[in-house]
Amino acid sequence: MKAALQPVPAVVMYQCHTGFAPAAIAPLREREIHVWHGSLQPSPAEVAGLAQLLSPDELERADRFHFEKNRSEFIFARGTLRTLLGSYLGVAPADLRFAYSPHGKPSLDDRKTVDFNISHTEGMVVFAFARSRRIGVDVEKVRRDFDVEEIAERFFSVAERLALREIPEPQRYPAFFHCWTRKEAYIKARGEGLSHPLHQFDVSLAPGKPAALLGTRPDAEEAKRWSLWDLAISPEHAAALAAEENPATAAAGD
Numbered sequence: 001m002k003a004a005l006q007p008v009p010a011v012v013m014y015q016c017h018t019g020f021a022p023a024a025i026a027p028l029r030e031r032e033i034h035v036w037h038g039s040l041q042p043s044p045a046e047v048a049g050l051a052q053l054l055s056p057d058e059l060e061r062a063d064r065f066h067f068e069k070n071r072s073e074f075i076f077a078r079g080t081l082r083t084l085l086g087s088y089l090g091v092a093p094a095d096l097r098f099a100y101s102p103h104g105k106p107s108l109d110d111r112k113t114v115d116f117n118i119s120h121t122e123g124m125v126v127f128a129f130a131r132s133r134r135i136g137v138d139v140e141k142v143r144r145d146f147d148v149e150e151i152a153e154r155f156f157s158v159a160e161r162l163a164l165r166e167i168p169e170p171q172r173y174p175a176f177f178h179c180w181t182r183k184e185a186y187i188k189a190r191g192e193g194l195s196h197p198l199h200q201f202d203v204s205l206a207p208g209k210p211a212a213l214l215g216t217r218p219d220a221e222e223a224k225r226w227s228l229w230d231l232a233i234s235p236e237h238a239a240a241l242a243a244e245e246n247p248a249t250a251a252a253g254d
Helices: 044-051 056-063 068-089 148-155 158-165 169-190 220-225 247-252
Strands: 010-015 032-039 098-100 106-108 114-121 124-131 135-141 201-203 213-216 226-230 237-244
Touching: 032 068, 032 135, 032 237, 044 068, 056 068, 068 114, 068 124, 106 114, 114 169, 124 135, 124 237, 135 169, 148 158, 148 169, 158 169, 158 201, 169 201, 169 226, 169 237, 213 220, 213 226, 220 226
Parallel strands: 010 032, 114 135
Antiparallel strands: 032 124, 098 106, 114 124, 135 237, 201 213, 226 237
């Protein structure tokens, strides 16, 4: 019989910086999730150095960006991702090869032991890494220049829309973005992106309440297999992490 409660992995936060060295990056343990975050404002020298790690198809993708700012951000994000993955796996960053799901989620082509996810928004990038469990991460800049209820009516579940209306107006924008990042992190972890109907599951959003996947449809048991966390990155950003129960850990409780 499966154990009633599986151990929740520990989320360890790190700050991105230049000059990563393998000795400075702690090992990624089975019951840990490592989250790296940093400013997405790379210097030309950083971009030039990290570009040397990218594959030809990544460099071609970078060249398709119209603006230099977007091109530099892409190179910085992919180069940093390669550096961190290379350290966790003991592999040269330039030797890593990626595969992509039908909905665009990247994974390692020949080394499946580490799952990862990446998200970036205005001025911020976030990476997440775990062993033997699906994970997703999302970060958004908290904005106040749109009608949150209008967007919620289009994308949130009935329970989430009702909960949002109960929140005092000054807190409604942060609550909206906490809801949005929690939902995005979950569907990114599943590898489905926005192809997964956002109204088919509920997340918490009330101020002061912990991040949680409250309900999933049509499979109500799905919610029990996932954990959500808010990531305290900056006062201007909302960020969330979703992680699946480790299948190996779950099997041990059978």
